Amino acid sequence: RQELYRELRKKPSKTKDGVHVDLLMNAGLAVDLPQLAEAGAAGIGLFRTELQFMVASTFPRAEAQERLYRDVLDAAEGKPVTFRTIDIGGDKVLPYFKGSLHEENPALGWRAIRLTLDRPGLLRSQIRALLKAAGGRELKVMLPMVTELGEIARAREIMDREVRHLSRFAHHLPTSLKLGAMIEVPSLLWQVDELMQAVDFVSVGSNDLFQFVMATDRGNTQLSDRFDPLSVPFLRVLKHIADAGKRNHTPVTLCGEMAGRPISAMALTGIGYRSISMSPASIGPVKAMLAELPVGELKAFMDDNLSSHAVDLPMRALLQAFADDR
Ligand code: PEP
Numbered sequence: 001r002q003e004l005y006r007e008l009r010k011k012p013s014k015t016k017d018g019v020h021v022d023l024l025m026n027a028g029l030a031v032d033l034p035q036l037a038e039a040g041a042a043g044i045g046l047f048r049t050e051l052q053f054m055v056a057s058t059f060p061r062a063e064a065q066e067r068l069y070r071d072v073l074d075a076a077e078g079k080p081v082t083f084r085t086i087d088i089g090g091d092k093v094l095p096y097f098k099g100s101l102h103e104e105n106p107a108l109g110w111r112a113i114r115l116t117l118d119r120p121g122l123l124r125s126q127i128r129a130l131l132k133a134a135g136g137r138e139l140k141v142m143l144p145m146v147t148e149l150g151e152i153a154r155a156r157e158i159m160d161r162e163v164r165h166l167s168r169f170a171h172h173l174p175t176s177l178k179l180g181a182m183i184e185v186p187s188l189l190w191q192v193d194e195l196m197q198a199v200d201f202v203s204v205g206s207n208d209l210f211q212f213v214m215a216t217d218r219g220n221t222q223l224s225d226r227f228d229p230l231s232v233p234f235l236r237v238l239k240h241i242a243d244a245g246k247r248n249h250t251p252v253t254l255c256g257e258m259a260g261r262p263i264s265a266m267a268l269t270g271i272g273y274r275s276i277s278m279s280p281a282s283i284g285p286v287k288a289m290l291a292e293l294p295v296g297e298l299k300a301f302m303d304d305n306l307s308s309h310a311v312d313l314p315m316r317a318l319l320q321a322f323a324d325d326r
């Protein structure tokens with residue numbers, strides 16, 4: 001198998017019937033960067049910038065942030081990189097950050113974009129570091145845990161101000177600047193068209209989205225086998241997003257853990273995803289799966305099953321059988 005994955009590394013990621021699917025990798029630290037070439041990823045679909053903050057003993061200085069972002073872009077050699085602004089709070093606590101109170105429900109609490117909009121100095125210095133590191137190159141910035149569109153507008157204001165500031169001081173600016181949002185809070189599902197008009201791209205954080213749609217703590221081992229992302233209701237949610245992406249011509253990626261499991265990656269391809277981001281070790285197995293997948297057939301199969309009134313269909317078993325038959 002390892003031999004097969006190595007052979008596939010340089011090959012384009014295409015289904016058996018010739019549909020291209022972008023396979024990107026998730027990363028968060030400089031040590032992850034060599035994996036970009038080793039795994040044959042098309043780029044970094046999710047760079048978790050909070051990891052630099054989590055391994056440090058104090059807030060990383062602006063220079064250290066800028067250096068890391070520059071190293072990431074250098075290592076990517078022109079392949080696309082999506083930097084997510086710091087996603088702290090919830091289960092990701094910084095021991096040196098004294099701003100947060102004890103929370104009864106940290107997953108639903110003061111975290112991610114909520115926290116950084118309340119501490120705009122944090123967001124501003126991170127965005128400035130990103131803009132400087134990406135001088136002369138493309139920059140993609142993504143906001144975590146967006147709940148309402150006003151949060152995007154406020155983050156965009158901060159970004160625009162930093163751009164004006166840097167250009168006033170004759171800094172080399174990025175050649176293009178794209179702002180995206182993660183879809184991980186269910187409120188966005190009922191404003192998905194407006195969301196897509198407000199951003200340049202979206203990425204589905206299926207770990208958190210599943211947790212919130214199913215009201216199931218993602219870290220609770222007692223519940224970990226109870227509900228399935230490959231169930232009719234959750235697959236309908238994911239398809240609703242993919243369909244909205246097509247309608248609005250907005251690029252959609254999915255960067256939660258399910259992207260890295262071949263059976264789930266297969267289901268995602270069947271409901272219209274053409275870009276998924278995963279841990280580097282999953283790229284070989286997912287690419288091998290795609291090479292044998294007749295996605296046209298799978299699409300018809302998924303459309304049938306997801307539009308049926310039998311919402312308790314055993315989708316995982318049906319997908320497994322589809323895969324085994326082919
Ligand atoms: C997600 O929620 O699916 C995601 C990709 O972000 P994280 O796992 O870092 O919360």
Ligand code: MG
Pocket residue numbers: 144184205207208
């Ligand atoms: Mg998340």
